[in-house]
Amino acid sequence: MSTPQASSSSHNQLDTKAEAWSALFSEPMSDLVKRYTSSVFFDKRMWQADIQGSLAHAEMLSAQKIIAAEDFAAIQKGMAQITAEIEAGSFDWKLDLEDVHLNIEARLTQLVGDAGKRLHTGRSRNDQVATDVRLWLRGEIDLIEGLLVELQRSLVEVAGKNVDVILPGFTHLQVAQPVSFAHHLLAYVEMFKRDAERMLDVRKRVNVLPLGSAALAGTTYPLDRERVARTLGMEGVSQNSLDGVSDRDFAIEFTAAASLCMVHISRLSEELIIWMSQNFGFIRIADRFTTGSSIMPQKKNPDVPELARGKTGRVVGHLMGLITLMKGQPLAYNKDNQEDKEPLFDTVDTLKDTLRIFAEMIGGQVNPATGAKEGGITVNAGNMRAAALKGYATATDLADYLVKKGLPFRDAHETVAHAVKLATQKGVDLTELPLAELQAFNPNIEADVFDALSLEGSLNARNTLGGTAPVQVRAQLAKHQARLG
Ligand code: ARG
Numbered sequence: 001m002s003t004p005q006a007s008s009s010s011h012n013q014l015d016t017k018a019e020a021w022s023a024l025f026s027e028p029m030s031d032l033v034k035r036y037t038s039s040v041f042f043d044k045r046m047w048q049a050d051i052q053g054s055l056a057h058a059e060m061l062s063a064q065k066i067i068a069a070e071d072f073a074a075i076q077k078g079m080a081q082i083t084a085e086i087e088a089g090s091f092d093w094k095l096d097l098e099d100v101h102l103n104i105e106a107r108l109t110q111l112v113g114d115a116g117k118r119l120h121t122g123r124s125r126n127d128q129v130a131t132d133v134r135l136w137l138r139g140e141i142d143l144i145e146g147l148l149v150e151l152q153r154s155l156v157e158v159a160g161k162n163v164d165v166i167l168p169g170f171t172h173l174q175v176a177q178p179v180s181f182a183h184h185l186l187a188y189v190e191m192f193k194r195d196a197e198r199m200l201d202v203r204k205r206v207n208v209l210p211l212g213s214a215a216l217a218g219t220t221y222p223l224d225r226e227r228v229a230r231t232l233g234m235e236g237v238s239q240n241s242l243d244g245v246s247d248r249d250f251a252i253e254f255t256a257a258a259s260l261c262m263v264h265i266s267r268l269s270e271e272l273i274i275w276m277s278q279n280f281g282f283i284r285i286a287d288r289f290t291t292g293s294s295i296m297p298q299k300k301n302p303d304v305p306e307l308a309r310g311k312t313g314r315v316v317g318h319l320m321g322l323i324t325l326m327k328g329q330p331l332a333y334n335k336d337n338q339e340d341k342e343p344l345f346d347t348v349d350t351l352k353d354t355l356r357i358f359a360e361m362i363g364g365q366v367n368p369a370t371g372a373k374e375g376g377i378t379v380n381a382g383n384m385r386a387a388a389l390k391g392y393a394t395a396t397d398l399a400d401y402l403v404k405k406g407l408p409f410r411d412a413h414e415t416v417a418h419a420v421k422l423a424t425q426k427g428v429d430l431t432e433l434p435l436a437e438l439q440a441f442n443p444n445i446e447a448d449v450f451d452a453l454s455l456e457g458s459l460n461a462r463n464t465l466g467g468t469a470p471v472q473v474r475a476q477l478a479k480h481q482a483r484l485g
Contacts, residue, residue, distance in 0.1 A: 040098060042341055046135075046341075048083075049136040051079050054104070057119070059228075060223065066223075081111055122212070126215050127213040129337075130244060133344070141199050144348075151358055157373065159186050163477070168391060182477065189480055199254075211228055213244035216333060217241055241332075243331075255343070259316045272305045282380055282384050283377045305361075389455065394430065402444070405445075431454065
């Protein structure tokens with residue numbers, strides 16, 4: 001490490017962090033402290049946001065005559081070269097320069113001299129980093145929105161082919177009432193639709209500009225913050241400099257929305273795992289999403305849904321990490337906040353990969369030769385139907401039938417319990433009890449009871465908005481198809 005020294009206009013290079021401060025420091029940092037305090041090896045992924053923010057700041061400095069137009073031109077030129085170097089992988093990231101901000105600024109100064117040193121006028125790394133994280137996260141939220149649409153499309157496509165496929169609906173994982181498989185899948189579409197709405201809502205509060213807050217108190221230069229916000233496509237500027245540099249609530253909110261989305265994924269994962277077990281045999285997922293066992297040759301394990309269920313814990317853990325990071329921090333910026341990045345980055349990576357893999361596992365991939373999607377889940381309608389016929393899934397329908405004949409619901413419920421008991425003793429379904437035996441429970445029962453007790457009769461009868469009757473399910477499908485395009 002070179003000796004700390006004050007920068008002068010003849011000294012154009014920042015090779016170490018100490019050179020970015022001043023002559024105040026009398027001893028160099030130890031390697032351990034350097035490694036402990038630096039963030040460049042994870043925050044360099046925000047380089048595009050950092051350059052974008054710097055260019056918007058420099059453009060405004062020049063428009064406000066705080067720096068000369070030639071300085072802005074030099075900064076633009078330098079940043080273009082830095083962009084090319086980073087893209088080519090030739091940029092020399094230095095641990096000594098702590099973070100993405102100092103690395104880029106140092107290289108800029110190396111390339112364009114004093115103009116590079118003027119970039120930091122009216123700015124601090126505190127408002128710079130808050131701006132970078134927001135810009136970066138905004139872009140990621142937009143990608144996540146697209147992936148949520150793809151996942152919903154996959155679910156809607158499979159649902160469209162399975163409106164008349166009936167499976168048992170469960171409560172407490174006990175057979176409850178028969179439902180359309182499409183209806184079941186559309187329940188997840190509703191969840192992911194809300195997740196997408198939540199993301200868009202979070203985006204509004206992410207897309208606010210802290211730049212111009214400077215270190216904490218604002219700055220003495222006549223900045224035009226609104227102009228920078230417009231350049232960056234941000235919806236507003238932060239209204240309090242202390243708040244602007246220090247709060248990471250937007251990152252916490254995003255991670256909360258991501259956690260909920262992963263929780264929905266984990267519920268779906270659990271169902272896929274149950275459905276593909278030998279005891280259910282409702283679906284198969286394509287082999288490329290499963291793995292074999294090293295000891296049991298017959299096994300196909302649902303690794304992808306299981307991992308997604310596991311990774312939900314990881315994302316919820318990041319939410320706990322971030323919220324705890326913020327707790328008890330006094331105003332304004334504290335170095336604690338450097339710890340926001342790894343959990344946030346990992347949340348984004350995990351969520352994006354999971355959404356991508358689920359869209360493909362459920363809906364399949366487009367075959368370029370045919371243009372059709374293939375390789376999504378395979379539905380075994382026969383096994384679903386057989387399961388729906390077990391467990392007296394239409395017992396409620398018999399009760400409803402009796403209510404229509406004038407019996408109060410509570411009495412009808414009791415009567416059906418007796419009928420189910422008899423059928424259980426005989427080892428048959430309610431529909432297999434002879435009419436005379438059913439009539440012994442209630443003389444109003446007639447031959448049309450068997451329609452009511454059929455799976456189709458049961459579904460068709462649930463014809464309320466949001467119910468599982470195929471006509472309702474088709475109406476919902478049409479709405480989702482129109483919305484998702
Ligand atoms: N690397 C820092 C972070 O991630 C940038 C801001 C540093 N500011 C400071 N005053 N040390 O938060």
